[in-house]
Amino acid sequence: MFGSRKASILIIKREGLGAFVNADAAFAAIRDAHPRAEVTLLTAGDLVRLAKAAPYFDQVITDDAYTDAEARKSFVKQLKSKKFSFVFDLDGTDASKKLHSGLGAPKRKLSSPPSPRRGAKTPLHPIDAYAQQLSDAGVDAERRPPDLSWALEARKDSANMQPSWYGLSGAFALLAPAMQGDGGWPVDRYARIAARIGDVGVAAVVVGGPDLSDLGYEIARADPNVVNLAGKTDLLQLAALAHDGSFFVADDTGPAQLIASLHCPGVMLFPHQAASATAAPRGRDVVAVTATPEQSIDPEMVWRTLGNMGVIPAEDRGPKRRAFFA
Numbered sequence: 001m002f003g004s005r006k007a008s009i010l011i012i013k014r015e016g017l018g019a020f021v022n023a024d025a026a027f028a029a030i031r032d033a034h035p036r037a038e039v040t041l042l043t044a045g046d047l048v049r050l051a052k053a054a055p056y057f058d059q060v061i062t063d064d065a066y067t068d069a070e071a072r073k074s075f076v077k078q079l080k081s082k083k084f085s086f087v088f089d090l091d092g093t094d095a096s097k098k099l100h101s102g103l104g105a106p107k108r109k110l111s112s113p114p115s116p117r118r119g120a121k122t123p124l125h126p127i128d129a130y131a132q133q134l135s136d137a138g139v140d141a142e143r144r145p146p147d148l149s150w151a152l153e154a155r156k157d158s159a160n161m162q163p164s165w166y167g168l169s170g171a172f173a174l175l176a177p178a179m180q181g182d183g184g185w186p187v188d189r190y191a192r193i194a195a196r197i198g199d200v201g202v203a204a205v206v207v208g209g210p211d212l213s214d215l216g217y218e219i220a221r222a223d224p225n226v227v228n229l230a231g232k233t234d235l236l237q238l239a240a241l242a243h244d245g246s247f248f249v250a251d252d253t254g255p256a257q258l259i260a261s262l263h264c265p266g267v268m269l270f271p272h273q274a275a276s277a278t279a280a281p282r283g284r285d286v287v288a289v290t291a292t293p294e295q296s297i298d299p300e301m302v303w304r305t306l307g308n309m310g311v312i313p314a315e316d317r318g319p320k321r322r323a324f325f326a
Contacts, residue, residue, distance in 0.1 A: 007037035007085040011057070012099065014044045015091045017235070017254025018279075019126065020051070021146045021261050023090055026130035027056040029141035030088055037085070042099075046209075050235040053154035076102045088137070090130060123278050145283035146261040151239035161240040166229060172203035174241060174259055174266075176250035177215055184251040185269050185294060187215060191222030192299040193249055198225045200312060202246060206230050207238055208255050247311040249302060251294075252279050260284050265311050267302050269294055285309065 011030060013023055020043065031039060041057040045064035052060045066075040080103050089100045124132065131141040155161050163172065175194060178184030194204035204223070206216035208230040216230035233241065235258065242248070242259040248266030250256035252275065256268055265285035270276040276288035287305055291297045306312055 007034055008082060009034055009037050009039045009086045009088065010079070010082070010084045010103070011039065011041045011088045011090060012096045013041060013090045014047075014063075014096065015093060016044070017047065017050075018252075018257040019091075020047055021148060021254070021257040022126035023130055024146035024148060024261065025127065025142050025144050026088075026090060026134055027054065029131075029134055029139050031056040033139045034086070040082070040084075042079075047235070050151060050239075053151050053236060055150055079103055086137075088134075090133070125278050125282070127282060145281060146257070147263075148239060148258065148261040149243075149263075151236055151262070152243055154236050156240075161237060163241065163244055165237075166205075166227065166232075168203055168205070168227065170203065171201070171246045172205050172227075172241075172244075173197050174245045174248040174250070174264070175204055175206045175219065176208055176248060176253050176255040176259060177206070177212065177219070178251035178253050179211065180215065183271060183294060184253075185297060187218045188222075189295075189297070189299050190219045190249075191226075193302055194219055194226045195223050196299065196303045198223055202312075203227055205241070205245075207233060207241065207259075208253065247306060247309075249306070257281060260286050265309060267305050267309075269297055269302075285311075 009030065011027070013020055038058045039056060040059040040061060041051055042061055042063060043051050045062045048060050048062050051057060063072070063075055066072045076099060084103065087100055087103060089096045127143050127145070131143045134141040159165055163169070175190055177190055180187065197204040203225060205227045206212070206219050206229060208216065210231035213228070213231040216228035220226040220228040238255060238258060239262055242262035242264045245259070245264045248256065248259050248264055250259065250266065251269050259266070260281035263284065267287050267289055268280060270279070270288055270290045271294040272292050273290050276290050280286065280288040287309060289297055289302060289305060
């Protein structure tokens with residue numbers, strides 16, 4: 001059954017960058033189980049470029065442009081004409097289930113979302129949920145941490161994949177905040193940790209999507225050495241920055257999950273222990289710091305945690321302001 005030259009596979013994974021990152025081992029398992037099949041990924045438009053760099057898919061498509069009913073109906077009809085042998089719905093949302101149902105009845109259906117089962121009292125970590133889901137379909141997935149090192153190969157020789165492209169020289173750390181309305185760490189606390197980072201001669205770099213550019217500006221206003229790259233990098237460029245970064249401080253955001261998957265150590269902030277149990281990156285040098293509310297987490301405690309992790313070189317722990325631009 002597995003490995004058939006005629007097999008064609010559709011994977012549905014549209015639900016956000018963090019979910020995409022955590023599905024890395026699941027993607028690899030599907031590809032390994034069907035080495036000669038044609039694998040198509042249906043994902044969100046902002047994930048297409050990153051997904052195309054992955055070694056798991058032969059084709060990456062998005063349905064973001066199909067907003068009205070007739071256009072979506074035509075899109076589903078086109079997908080149905082592909083007559084996929086297997087459909088792996090790794091989202092398990094109402095929208096993905098509806099799409100899956102509209103494709104008819106492939107040989108093997110898979111539509112269970114990452115969720116607790118058999119009386120589990122707490123949600124599963126996504127890595128466990130995907131592994132469990134694939135196991136039910138006869139696919140053995142490792143419960144390993146995501147490793148998106150493959151993202152570095154896509155444009156490794158391009159000038160815009162280098163820190164110098166952004167005027168950065170020397171050591172830098174990444175800050176990946178959440179939108180303030182989402183209950184993330186407040187701007188003033190990010191500004192305080194940015195100042196502490198700058199005091200030891202490390203550049204604090206704010207990253208995230210275009211919706212965070214104003215928040216990045218507010219953090220940068222508090223310290224002239226903060227570099228605001230929110231909205232100024234694509235996901236492959238962010239992966240390259242993560243690879244070269246010294247450490248990070250972040251809310252539980254998609255960019256933070258991507259940064260951790262590139263082996264960058266750091267601190268991730270959560271509102272309570274249950275959230276960190278199901279979202280904190282595994283197998284990485286990442287410390288989950290929790291408090292209720294999350295806004296009460298003290299920047300000095302975060303700074304001490306980074307020191308205890310050893311990511312701040314001992315000789316750099318005293319005040320040493322400098323400019324960070326090449």
